[in-house]
Amino acid sequence: MEQQGITKAKDIVCSGIRPTGNLHLGNYFGALRNFVAMQEQYDCFFFVADYHSLTTHPAPGSIYTDARRIMAQYLACGVDPEKATLYLQSDLPETAELYLFLNMNAYLGELERVTSFKDKVRSQPNNVNAGLLTYPTLMAADIIIHKATRVPVGKDQEQHLEMTRTFAQRFNSMYHTDLFPLPQAMGAPTGGLVKIPALNGSGKMGKSEGEASTVFLTDEPDVIRKKVMKAKTDSGPTEPNQQKPEEIENLFNLMRAVSAPDTVQHFDTLYNSCQIRYGDLKKQLAEDMVAFVEPLRQRILEFEADEPRLRRIIDAGRDKARASAVKTLAEVRAAIGYRN
């Protein structure tokens, strides 16, 4: 960016998605769509967090299968390997080395206080492993290995990002260096964040609300229709301009995401005049959702079917990402006092 003769360095953006299950509309509107916009403006690193997935001990054979599926989904949604660096986390062993260094300066007390860790302790008391405890140091390593300045993540990741800043700052002061910038969260580039609720009337779309209330990018048209038709509704408005209960507001929010504005307007008017028929609303929503998801699903299938192409993309992403990681690691090792 040229500003009064001064060239401002581009922001470096980094974000990852854990390969747990298929991507859904919540991921699309909350993350992928923004990644696609960001790759036009920033120096972007996007990856599949397939080291992080080990905290839940996936079956050994399934790790690459799951990771490549998410890769195909990133690509189908428009993440362009020519514009962004798209790679697998496990293709950067430098991340593991940086993680080791950061762990030496991460304290039990601060790690135990992390909300996501406390949740895991409660939900899986029989598998409270050190990887779970140090989830935030691995995430910090992911981010600072590219000296990222901006991290597009949702609210649930803000605490992790704050710890990233803590660890980066701690490294800088411990080794008297200014190697690492302190990365900041980044909202949607266009501002208007679309809420993607689950179909069961409450909560946001995602694994925690269950498969039946989540529309995956890999869902076939009839699966989407069935899910939408089963969405929770109430007995209808009884007076004009009544406030919508949550489950109805949710359907309108989904419509705002996938339907044309005048379609939303049409059903809003019907609701406000107590003439709405939820069956019609759902049918329309289902068709608009199918029209939205089906091209993505087809592209996912195309990418998944072409293993050589997928491999070429993953290999090229690894090479680009490693160039950045190797450079940072050399600086890190020098700062700590190792030979290179």
Ligand code: TRP
């Ligand atoms: N913790 C993130 C999540 O669960 C995934 C993630 C891992 C990540 N490393 C990251 C996100 C680095 C942004 C940057 O959603």
